[in-house]
Amino acid sequence: MGFIGDTVESIRSIQIRQVLAQIISLGMIVTSALIIWKGLMVATGSESPVVVVLSGSMEPGFKRGDILFLHMSKDPIRTGEIVVFNIDGREIPIVHRVIKVHEREESAEVDILTKGDNNFGDDRLLYAHGQLWLHQHHIMGRAVGFLPYVGWVTIIMTEKPFIKYLLIGALGLLVITSKE
């Protein structure tokens, strides 16, 4: 029959039910990952419940590649807490510690100043031009838990996309070829 004939024959021999079952199980994996992520968002009240530390500005407490679990409760922000905040015009959120808090009497609005443990000065240089304080709407969550090293997986995958495609390809191949 020759090489091409063999290949056509082997493709034809794949049963349609098996293929469908594999597609469904792949879909189950993807949707359950999504369910877990969205469930965490609801449980913690933070739009990104898990963040990876990208810089060394909180060393030696948090190193690059560590994972932080965030929680966004109704409790007011106080000094010493480690918060994740977004600055207007900056894409990547920052994880730093609160060093000053001024809370208004009647409106309960807060002025917050942050600093990285490993940085020499406070964060006013990182804030938007002319911004002196952070406010409640900048805060995405406060860090409540910590897991070392696990975040390296995402750092490697974002910095070396080749490895990401290799991994996705290998996993896809594994799903397609597995016979169970």
Place this chain on the structure above:
Amino acid sequence: MHSFGHRANAVATFAVTILAAMCFAASFSDHFNSPSPTASVKILNINWFQKEANGNDEVSMTLNISADLSSLFTWNTKQVFVFVAAEYETPQNALNQVSLWDGIIPSKEHAKFLIHTTNKYRFIDQGSNLKGKDFNLTMHWHIMPKTGKMFADKIVMTGYRLPEQYR
């Protein structure tokens, strides 16, 4: 049936499960530690006290900070972040917290300390309310674990008062 892939998968899954269980157990064991830290802060001198050009009061002081935080350390403690904050009320603000000094304690051996320092961060009010102001000095600590949940607590020290006049 028992191909290399299956065995590798089983071993990896088992290893990750055990690791997760150990991380959880290590973090949970922190709950059994009931620490008894002590702290005292003295204001040795008000170095200067003035109103800035923009109308905000600023004060510089020399502090004597002593504490024994060694009971906070467990086998799951990576470090303890400790800081002293001035806390006070003003007519405009229900709460003002200004960190004056902070430090990182890397190990139990360094957890008993006595430090003589001027305030590391500027003590600036929002407005001009600091003359004769009563305030608290609070020693806060945040325990950073090797893995798991972070803990925080504080000791509030009351009865501090700023001078009636700028100097």
